[in-house]
Amino acid sequence: MSGKHLSRRTFLRGGAVCIGLPLLDAMLPAVARAQASMPPSRFIATFMGTCTGSPALTNPAATGPFTAPLPMSFTSLQPVAQHVSILSGMAFPVYNTGSPTAPASALQQQHGGTISPLTSGCSAQDAVAPLVRGHTSDQHAADFLKPGSKFASLQMRVQAASYNGRTGSAAQGRGMSVRKVGSTLSELLPIESPARLFTMLFTGGSTMPPPTMPPPPGTPALPPLRKSVLDLVLADANRLTGSVGAEDRVRLDQHFTHIRDLERSLPGPVAADAGTTTGGGTMTSGCGALANPGVDPAISTYGFGGWANETQRGQWMADAIAYALACDLTRSVSWMLTHDQCWLNSVQTSGSTFVSPDGVTEIHSDSHNATADVRAKNANWGIGLWSRLISNLKARTEGSGTVLDRTFLSFVFAEGTNAHNKGSMTHLVAGYPSRVRNGVHIATGGLNPALVGLTGLKAIGMPVTQFGEISGAIPGLLI
Template sequence: MHPLRKFKLSRRTVLRGMAGGAAVTVALPMLEAMVNEHATAYANGDGLPTRFLSFFWGNGVVLDRFEPSVTGPDWDLTEELAPFAPVRDYVSVLTGLLNRCANQITHHEGMTAFSGYTFTPAGGPGFSSNFGGPTIDQLVADAIAERVTTPIRSMQVQCSKGFSPADNGTTATTISVRGEPGNLTPLYGQANPVDVWQSIFGEFVPQPDDSALRLSILDAVREDADRLRPRLGTVDNQRLDAHFDALAELEQKIVAMPPTCDLPAQPTHTNSESVSNEQITLTNQLMSEMIAYAFICDITRVASYLFLPLAGEAVLAESQSGSSSTQHVLSHQGGEAYHQGVVFIMERFSQLLQILGSTPDLDGSNLLDSTIVYGSSDCSIGWSHSIRRQPIILGGTGRDYLVHPGIHYQAVAAANPNENN
């Protein structure tokens, strides 16, 4: 065993040498020597990036076509959960949970699932309320900011623009609120992919792929060593051989290591269509990819994604519903078209998870391995606005913060899943 392989390098370790007649200093990418034996932290104790993403869709689900009948790791893919088949091992479904919001005005109480606080009256027209406390994504962002500074503290994106004209206040317009009760700042999502790209990547300059330069530096060091060899004794040459065996291994790691951050191409789609004909699949793909890029480039470690607004009045024209009515209207009818709308939403949610799962992370895993995705709605049953069985979907593992990923947890069994309660 080579002694050098026991060394633990700082992630700030640099290589110094001569290349092209000039002295150069080049930062190393993350290597195994920079992490602990379990690849869970840098050698200096800093944790590897762990990310958090909240995902929201309005108008609930059809419980008896959503909730699995089997608990534990062998949970069944129901009609509305079937889209998660490609990422099933990373998906946990939580059912039978009681939302304890103390007030109810329809839909707004469901947002307690994102903050844990009962909403406060907003005094606006129609159904109006504000979040009573900070949302979970911002609490996570606060915790991360205590030990790591990223270029952007958190990012907020939105897919459908179909806000309910009858609902107002922060609970109806965002899923991200920062601060303390009584002093909260809403953070609104951007629905235009071009604007999202510009705000996240417009001024960001990724480190160039300098693998060739790093290899040339190692070659220069090797040439200097060859000139030195005749002057060394046997023991020193053996030490030098061991050193260069380690360098050769380092070269192979550098060659095999993919670039950690390539900027995505700037999108041209602006998501400017009317809410009766939104290109939701395309918008969702672009937003999901930009979240993945922002995570892998370590621009931010926290994001919130408002997919379909509270009581969302968007026509899911790309779904199999065959209806020109909005998902909110369909939710009160409770028929097949509403169910097909829920399936379409779950397909897009799964698309997001699949994009994260196909994005390599720094340590050879993928973004689902380092991310916790928390998804829920504004009610459990669309036509009754019930919050007694709040649907929650968890994705990813968050570097094993989720001890039991890929399970169905049922708090209370449902005697009649679709009862109006």
């Protein structure tokens, strides 16, 4: 292969928007291949479905390097301030019902309507339903970073239920990650249960033990039963896909492809599950340790103002994400702290006292009715979880540096200073100091917040100039 590479821009000639395209090896810069021995790059997209407070509470007084304690909405970041940058004054173009007038627009009437441009760079098309309309940044990152990791991407959410009066599967609500293949959008619903995540992360979805008896002398060792089970499923693939119609064949092929990927990721004949052991409620391996979260905290109510100890859930997830990245279980994570409209109990998150017409105290109502300092405290609750994640990544060493050195993190809020505000938004980035300026405040002068996702993709080395409907850069952020 030559040292020249085919640029994605060339490949994208014609400017297709909101379509995910395969990243071919030929598109990779030669330098990227040469760096294969370095620790992998990672990407974490974080979202919180509320506002941030007034500009005075979110934006440092001066631009450039931080010279004073961080403002009220972000005080929890103080211990890791040198690894974080604040991007103020971001703004979505807005349009009324009809055709979008600008790339990555938000509907003027917004109820969850910014989540699509924020996470996929594609304009919102529904005022109420938080439909993400394109391949999201974490999925672009997953496609780019996938080789070597166990999970192409992980999606998780801290808020245990929507807390809007819905139970069961409806309480799960929508997520923030979507894959778009052709014209088909596939949502990747986040997992909100720490217990379920723990099982999935550390047993690969299976707790089936290997054979307990050693094979007789001279007998070949058996593969793990789990592998044989998948082999048997795959043995029927050709017969089955060959027997159905064209569209069903496409569906079954997709299903079998993922089984095949899982089967290939398993070890061959081994006598024990090397490298990972359980004991004392803590999972340990060569890349660190993670406590077993135990039983999920109970949900107090599915109604407005519900609570399921999201602080505890979020803290464990912050630990789990760091573990998963350090152990190269995945390289791309989307972390939804709350639903797109967040009815989480704000007495618990920030000690709010504003009582909504439904007689409860929760973040969504605060965003409409409470004072700016309450809104700032609610934002800072989520920021606290993010701060813990940054600290965790910093604490995990690899090579001569830390995991944070090779991880790009973004934190985007659904709204600006208050409910429905899209013209004065403040978002944050962190990590990857060799490519991203850390410890600074950048006043963006009204740039589209979708650029945060595009910046992150560039930071991890993806040769990309277009993200959904958006292109461009945040001046002074990338090194």
